Amino acid sequence: MGGTGFVGASVCAQLLAQGWQVMVPTRSASQARPAVAGLTLLELDVHDEAALRQALAGQDAVVNLVAILHGTQAQFQQVHVSLVEKLARACVAAGVKQVVHVSAIGANAQQPLSAPSMYLRSKGQGEAVLLRTARLSEPPAFELTIVRPSVIFGAQDKFLNVFASLQKTLPFMPLAGAGARFQPVWVEDVASAVLRSLAREPAATARAPLTLQACGPDVFTLRELVQLAARLSGVCGGRGRPVIALPNWLARLQATLMELMPGEPVMSRDNLDSMQCDNVASTALPGLDYLGIKATALPAIASAYLSVK
Numbered sequence: 001m002g003g004t005g006f007v008g009a010s011v012c013a014q015l016l017a018q019g020w021q022v023m024v025p026t027r028s029a030s031q032a033r034p035a036v037a038g039l040t041l042l043e044l045d046v047h048d049e050a051a052l053r054q055a056l057a058g059q060d061a062v063v064n065l066v067a068i069l070h071g072t073q074a075q076f077q078q079v080h081v082s083l084v085e086k087l088a089r090a091c092v093a094a095g096v097k098q099v100v101h102v103s104a105i106g107a108n109a110q111q112p113l114s115a116p117s118m119y120l121r122s123k124g125q126g127e128a129v130l131l132r133t134a135r136l137s138e139p140p141a142f143e144l145t146i147v148r149p150s151v152i153f154g155a156q157d158k159f160l161n162v163f164a165s166l167q168k169t170l171p172f173m174p175l176a177g178a179g180a181r182f183q184p185v186w187v188e189d190v191a192s193a194v195l196r197s198l199a200r201e202p203a204a205t206a207r208a209p210l211t212l213q214a215c216g217p218d219v220f221t222l223r224e225l226v227q228l229a230a231r232l233s234g235v236c237g238g239r240g241r242p243v244i245a246l247p248n249w250l251a252r253l254q255a256t257l258m259e260l261m262p263g264e265p266v267m268s269r270d271n272l273d274s275m276q277c278d279n280v281a282s283t284a285l286p287g288l289d290y291l292g293i294k295a296t297a298l299p300a301i302a303s304a305y306l307s308v309k
């Protein structure tokens with residue numbers, strides 16, 4: 001689910017390359033990105049539990065990539081919690097043996113409400129739903145892997161690409177959360193983590209749920225990432241625009257105005273709230289290396305796509 005999105009494109013391509021048969025439910029087949037050749041698109045209201053259960057019949061595994069980054073409290077609840085409840089019940093009913101759920105760094109399944117933003121609180125609640133369902137029986141109803149990425153980069157990202165294009169037009173960069181720390185991870189490494197999670201164990205005796213973090217090898221502040229995007233895309237000969245770090249009150253005002261503009265805001269107040277906690281790996285949970293993945297450094301990959309735009 002959510003296979004039509006940014007991460008979904010890489011996950012589907014890797015699954016198909018490894019011989020999986022892939023079915024991608026989407027709310028609108030006509031608006032979905034050009035499908036990776038070989039997958040089956042299924043137009044479906046994923047919020048309709050009966051339809052979801054029917055779609056899951058006969059499937060060995062489910063990968064959940066459905067998420068929103070902006071919205072109201074009710075929308076976050078619908079997409080990150082209620083939908084996951086329906087998905088969990090549908091997986092049990094359909095006898096799905098493996099579930100990989102992509103969440104986010106900063107989500108906390110044990111104390112979901114302790115997270116600083118609606119996005120992260122609802123992500124933690126969604127994780128908790130799946131963990132509870134998987135543990136309802138012994139052995140677990142399905143083998144569950146929760147993958148928590150930091151911010152994800154790749155040719156189609158809405159992160160470095162946005163920083164680069166903004167600097168091509170603005171004389172300076174008014175930046176909220178300039179000091180927030182991130183550990184960007186390559187989209188292909190996240191996709192590999194999903195695939196290796198699916199390869200963890202065939203279904204006969206499902207193992208205990210696993211939560212792991214998907215982070216890159218390096219930590220950057222948001223200011224450093226903006227400057228890196230400029231350097232790699234050659235804005236002002238690679239020097240980029242002056243970065244003006246906004247104080248909190250001004251950052252909130254900027255975010256409020258962005259939310260009022262049509263389309264997806266570049267930065268919402270809830271995004272600012274998310275940046276109150278560092279978006280970096282903790283030592284408490286395993287990382288990509290647990291699955292045998294050596295995380296890829298950002299500059300070489302990002303320069304390949306930023307330099308040609």
Ligand SMILES: NC(=O)c1ccc[n+]([C@@H]2O[C@H](COP(=O)([O-])OP(=O)(O)OC[C@H]3O[C@@H](n4cnc5c(N)ncnc54)[C@H](OP(=O)(O)O)[C@@H]3O)[C@@H](O)[C@H]2O)c1
Nearest residue numbers: 002004005006007008026027065066067102104150151152
């Ligand atoms: N991108 C990042 O930097 C990042 C960082 C950390 C974690 N993550 C997590 O990684 C996962 C994948 O992210 P992504 O960047 O690939 O997201 P994305 O490009 O926005 O794709 C999400 C997919 O979810 C589906 N979707 C969106 N809203 C929905 C709704 N209201 N009801 C049902 N389906 C809906 C859409 O599919 P259809 O339109 O086809 O229905 C969409 O293709 C998410 O869980 C996200 O939280 C991403």
